[in-house]
Amino acid sequence: MSGTNGRIVVVGAGVAGVSAAGAARLAGYEGEIVLLGGEDALPYRRPTVSKELVRGDKGPDEVRIKPASWYEKNAIDLRTGVRAESVDPTAREVRLSDGSTLGYDQLLLATGGRPRRLAAGDSGAVTLREIGDADLLRERLDGRPDVVVVGAGLIGSEIAASARQLGCDVTLLETAPLPMPRVLPADLGRMYADWHAAEGTELHADVRVRAIRPDADDPSLTVVEADDGRTWTAPVVVEAVGMTPDVELARTVGVRLDDELGGVQVDELGRTSVPDVFAAGDVASMPDLVRGGRHRVEHWQNAQNHGAAVGRAMAGVEKPFDEVPWCWSDQYGGTLQITGWPESSHTIVVRGDLDAHDFTAFYLDAEGILLGAVGLGRPREIRSARGWIGERRRLDTTRLGDESVALEETLVS
DSSP: OSSSSEEEEEEEHHHHHHHHHHHHHTOOOOEEEEEEESSSSSOOOOOGGGGGHHHTTTTTGGGSSOOOOHHHTTTEEEEESEEEEEETTTTTTEEEETEEEOSSSEEEEEEOOEOOOSSSSSSBBBBSSSHHHHHHHHHHHHHHEEEOOOOOOOOHHHHHHHHHTOOEOOOESSSSSSSSTTOHHHHHHHHHHHHHHHOOOEEEEEEEEEEEEEEOOTSSSSEETTTTTEEEEEEEEEEEOOEEEOOHHHHHHHHHTTTTTHHHHHHHHSBSTTTTTOGGGGGEEOTTTSSSSOOOOOOHHHHHHHHHHHHHHHHHHHOOOOOOOOEEEEEEEEEEEEEEETTTSSSSEEETTTTEEEEEEEEEEEOOOOEEEEESOOOOOOOOHHHHHHHHHHBHHHHTOOTOOGGGBBOOO
């Protein structure tokens, strides 16, 4: 029953949940808004966990999504340290971890995800997802111990870079032949491999981890064992092998899940298969209104903007969400920006100099339609690319890599 009155309950106080609550209020929602956060902390910007927070460059108060006064000013009932354990969609009630129940007129699932684990039980390895994880890892990095990071994707590479900046000796393990295999083609992957090496990070590729366990002789150490028998031992081991959408609460609601992409299936307004239940952010599998089909995006910017769009829809302002994804990754003092849906199978044209870490790589289909872009040091080109991806623009691949030709002049249609 979308409208301006009643009670909205938002489960998840990450950026998707906070943005939804704020947007609903700004769009004219006059009823109650209750925001539930499982962590006992004021909502914060999660991308800082693997960078500023773990390095100690910033403290928790410097990375808040909103100050405490914002919630009071917008009449948002923020409840931290309380988890939603189940939902009764017939009674329209959420059962909370403190044993109480909370009724709702509309419910938003903004539950995000959980770190994927290779090791079961108390392996000695740590993951990095929440602010408490950053506090723990920062304490363990004090004294510059050796560090092994399992997974050289965006987060694993950021953790490795942060540990190197703190003066630790870092070993980075990756299953694929090159780092960040989901978004970087071979040339860009080799550039990042060389960059890790230049910064003193020891990268081992083609490593399939078989086990992570405490050292039998010294429990203060953790052993990472590969299928081929190689082992790495360090006081600090970090697992960074992706996330799993947190759909445990969604299962109790009975909403339709996406077996292929993971997460909760929603329509273009964030509505699930259960009336008056919505989902937003990392957990939402949404229609891809640019390319067709469906997609699920695990980036801060998408969670923020999708959350806001769904919050407005819950307030009765129904506009389909059709943004092109965009994200960034800070490593070794450089900022990698990614937009669209880049895949190594696309036609890739590089504009600029990979060795100088000054370039944009454009990803196009067989007809020259721009599908994605990855850049270092070229934010203007990434902004242009993001707009063109949304417009399904075609580029002249024969001129795109020639910097004597203005980027706008490579547009064909």
